[in-house]
Amino acid sequence: MQRSRPGTAAPRREGASASRTSLRQRYRAWLAHHRQSAADSLGRILDNPVASMMTWLVIGIAMALPAALDVGLDNARAVSDSWESPAQISLFLKDTLDPAEGEALRTELAARADIEAVVYLPREAALQEFSDLSGFADVLDSLERNPLPDVLLVTPLADGIAVEAVHRQLAADERVAEAVLDMAWLQRLNSAMELSRRLVLALAVVLVAGVVLILGNTIRLAIESRREEIVIVKLVGGSNAFVRRPFLYTGLWYGVGGGVCAALLVAVALWFLDQPVRELAQLYQSNFRLGGLGVMGSLNLVLLGGLLGLAGAWLAVSRHLGSIAPR
Template sequence: MKHWIRLNALALQRTVAAMVRHPLNHGLNLLVIAIAAAFPFGFYLLLSSVAAVTAQLPVEPQISVFLKPAAGSAEIGGIKELLAQDERVANARFVAKDEALKDLQAKVGSDDLLAGLTENPLPDAFLVTTRSDASAAALDALKTELAGRPGVDEVQLDSAWAQRLERLLALGRGLLEVIVVLLAVALALITGNAIRMQILTRRDEIEVAKLIGATDAFIRRPFMYAAAVQGLIGGLLACGIVVTALYWLNPAVTELASAYGQRFALHLPGPLEIGAVCLVTTLLNLVGAWLAVWRHLRRFF
């Protein structure tokens, strides 16, 4: 056991020493690994930030039906009956203008909204929540049908954009999965090629080691440690690139959101996410290194 620990410690020491002796070559490899890992990680954080906002939005499209001031009880009852029987409607609620004024006063925090006005300017309205599986054409048809009813002043179709945004996020998650798979394969190939070059430069040394009885595990060990160290450092560099980019972009994003009366900021990575990135890059590097060493040991030795 002590001998095994000593061999691993020696391999790790030689790996670090080689990286210190040749900082340029290893630095370029680390930069390639960091960029390859930073792109999907940043895309993931962007999707997470947008998803956190859309989770608070109503995904089901809503229709606001504003009534004319002269709308009578018969016209209101007709609209209520229509909405109750329509299969495209999930829920409908009548909001009287007095109730709407109270809600507005509660949100604004002021009871003087009618100062200088002789009467309540808000109209009676129906707030209609449609079914989530209703198509855009069906919603447009419902909007047109409601707009033609007696006593209706205006009809607005709301929250359809939230449904579209949810579908765009689903598309983004699918694209992220494809990007992760492609870059994972690319990262393993990059590492395998770098290890292959190291094997070729140390071929004479490996041949001598094989002649004096070195096992494949002994020969493979320093290359695996090199791949693991590069993967770990490359993952940390990728997280550093992403954090720097988010810090640089966040002020502009926050200012843009505030211009629309919203509060929004890009999500910064947490310790678990940083650990996951480092673990994935390390494992992918180990896979690429193991395949490269296995192939060359089998082919030349």
């Protein structure tokens, strides 16, 4: 045993020293764990291709159904927009009116400030037009009398509620047998399409909730299968955020895969229907073609799938991770 000489300082003993990590090092570690969690979770999904593909297809079908219905409504709206024309009111005059009285009514209506134009169509001209368009000339020639009335075609200046008011006023005229608003059927069609769009929105909300529950249940099973691993990580000081991160990425990959499947299913369905729709449009001398999701629509569907995956994973992890604790 050596003794220290008098007048000399005793040797200094070195103990354990605590090191501080800089903010930059913490950021690098955080970023590295994100990359590791993303790659590890994707690898675990790809290691079970059959189960993963079934999950993706279930999510894809649930997302594709409202997306396809919405695309169908957009195409129907495009067709109805091509039919838009100025509202026109057809006035079928009573048989007791002679042509002079019909012409006088035309002049009276044309002078109104809320009417743009009035065209008088005598019954003989109406019969000839119907004969040319219908192809029943021989049958019509065999009739003893002309069954068609004189018609006034009225084009109002206003639209919407104002047209309805003009229609009611003209229908109340005692010289008019019947007044038909030619745009009424299109208004009914637009109302039906708006109702359909709301039904699609309600269906989408229900199916989105179903997707979140499906993903939450999938993540819950993944948590249960890795319970022992989670306990060990918590024993060595792993935080809940550290444990939660891989499962969030698992939900993200499931959601993104489901969104890709949904976009592909919608594209295949539109491709399958494109040829029959074009043939039907050609019969009506139209160049209409089905519109699809497009690039941005498909990307939005994939993005929505990823967000739903994160929501489902967060829901499952928040509910079940707290019950796993080392004893």
